[in-house]
Amino acid sequence: MQDKLYDCIILGGGPAGLSAGLYCARANLSCAIIDKCTLGGTPANYCEIENYLGFNKIRSFELCEKFEEHINCFNIEKFTCEEIMSTDLLSEIKTIKTDSNTYKAKSVIIALGASAKKLNIKGEEENIGKGVSYCAVCDGAFYKDKTVCVIGGGNSAVEEALYLTKFAKKVYLIHRRNTLRADKIVQERLKNNKKIELILNSIPIEIIAQNKVNSIKIKNTITQEEQNLKTDGVFPYIGIKPNVELFSNQVKLDEEGFIITDKNMETNIKGVYATGDIRNTPLRQVITAVSDGAIAGVEVSKYLIHQKETVKK
Ligand code: NAP
Helix, strand or coil: CCCCEEEEEEECCCHHHHHHHHHHHHCCCCEEEEECCCCCCHHHHCCEECCECCECCEEHHHHHHHHHHHHCCCCEEEEECCCEEEEECCCCCEEEEECCCEEEEEEEEECCCEEECCCCCECCHHHECCCECCCHHHHHHHHCCCEEEEECCCHHHHHHHHHHCCCCCEEEEECCCCCCCCCHHHHHHHHCCCCEEEECCEEEEEEEEECEEEEEEEEECCCCCEEEEECCEEEECCCEEECCCCCCCCCCECCCCCECCCCCCECCCCCEEECHHHECCCCCCHHHHHHHHHHHHHHHHHHHHHHHHHHHC
16 A cells, blocks of 8 residues: 555546646646556547647557657656556545555546447357457458458447558448448548448347357348348447446446536546546547546646645634
8 A cells, every 4th residue: 555645646547637647747736647558548549530639630649659758747656557446535535446556645537438338249249359359450450351340330430440441351331320420521531432331220230250250140220131241350339338337336427327527527526526538528539538637637736725725724
């Protein structure tokens, strides 16, 4: 157990957490960032980002590297590759237990983001790593001259389908409705990409494999017709679910499971803030995560000043 009592501990080292760290450090707070992986967060998985102001087009890992370089200019402790096992956020002094340490802090910023939703169909779970992947950037290169299919109709599905055409000879994009939800600009690129075949009004019902994935069974939602598509890989991109398991009985969640905050990023618990994809926000982008982090950092600083003044009285 660490003896140090931090002003603020930030859970998660993605854009929201790093930005919160920057603002805490600039307010002279003692702070630490805990992350089970390296710093950078989910955007390190996106291929290219072209809607982060100031960068017309930047590879996402480069943007994350820039974030990290910036953070390294400040006095922020970093505990990476530590998995958070439990939290006590309700007490005035918050406790965070990881697989290797226990940390105490006067305030906490939750920036753990969200994870890929599963299809929950037969053949999915058992073929992860054998043809089922949730990360085109990590695994795309294994599909050189092969056929893959992407499931979903949002920005992630369309962008990752486009990315996969760098390797695969054919990419099916399977979407359950007849219109995509992705931004118009990426839909235009999709239309112009000859390697992608769009299959609408269809849902996957089974992933079939013999040692590794070889086809996917899909069903047309209008005709109810089923068909087997030959594919070497399946990339589900059907949205995200917030990583709230460690706090769901402490912080208030909305009906979809995202953490409810006020405009200052504060949760229902005094001294506990949430930022980025984990909170109920109308827009989940790198730029909004960074903005959330900035607000939380400033608000934590105000909160701690207020606490000090209350103790003095
Ligand atoms: P999303 O926008 O929620 O899209 C999920 C897609 O999966 C939807 O098309 C949905 O269909 C479909 N879907 C959901 N459940 C399904 C199921 N069980 N079976 C089949 N299809 C299913 O999720 P996302 O694309 O992962 O994006 C998450 C957030 O990150 C969004 O806010 C997105 O804008 C943002 N993002 C932004 C960028 C960017 O700006 N460059 C890149 C990636 C992600 P319906 O359309 O019918 O609901």
